[in-house]
Amino acid sequence: MPLSGPRTAPGTTWMESGRHVGKKGLGMQYRLISLWPINKRNVGTNALESIGLGTILTQPDRPYTRVTKVGNTRYFEAVYAGLAVTQACLGCHNAHPDSPKRDFKLNDVMGAIVISIQLGQ
Numbered sequence: 001m002p003l004s005g006p007r008t009a010p011g012t013t014w015m016e017s018g019r020h021v022g023k024k025g026l027g028m029q030y031r032l033i034s035l036w037p038i039n040k041r042n043v044g045t046n047a048l049e050s051i052g053l054g055t056i057l058t059q060p061d062r063p064y065t066r067v068t069k070v071g072n073t074r075y076f077e078a079v080y081a082g083l084a085v086t087q088a089c090l091g092c093h094n095a096h097p098d099s100p101k102r103d104f105k106l107n108d109v110m111g112a113i114v115i116s117i118q119l120g121q
C-alpha cells in the first residue's frame with residue numbers, strides 16, 4: 001500500500017493525525033517510521049517495528065503483521081511499506097537538512113506506516 005499522493009507535508013500531517021486518533025482513545029493508532037528518518041523520533045522503537053521495517057524493505061508488496069500483547073491487552077499491528085510514489089516525496093526528503101539519506105529514487109521504500117488496533121482483553 002503506497003502512502004497517498006502529493007500534499008503539502010504528508011509526513012507532518014499523518015503524524016499529527018496519529019496523535020489525534022491516539023488521544024481520542026478509539027483504540028487505533030498509526031505512525032510513520034523509517035531507517036532514515038528526518039525526525040529522529042521516527043526510528044523503529046521496538047522489535048515489531050524493527051523487524052517490520054527490515055521485512056518490508058525486501059517485500060514491499062505486502063504488510064508485515066503481528067498480534068502483540070501489552071499487559072492483558074492484545075493489539076493487531078501491521079507495518080506497511082511507504083513508497084516514494086511521487087517526485088514530491090523525493091524532492092522534499094532528499095533536500096531536507098535533517099534527512100540522513102539524500103538519494104531516494106522513485107518507488108524506493110522510504111519507510112513504513114505502522115497501524116495498531118486494540119483487540120481487547
Ligand code: HEC
Nearest residue numbers: 008009011032033034037038039042083088089092111112
Ligand atoms: C513537503 C515536504 C515533504 C514531502 C513532500 C513528503 N515528506 Fe515525508 N516527511 C517530511 C517531514 C518534515 C517528516 C518528519 C515529520 C515529523 O517531524 O515527524 C517526514 C516524515 C516521513 C516519514 C517518517 C520518517 C521520517 O523521515 O521522519 C516517512 C516514512 C515519510 N515522510 C514518507 C514520505 C512519502 C512516502 C512521501 C510521498 C508520498 C513524503 N514523505 C512526502 C516531509 C515531507
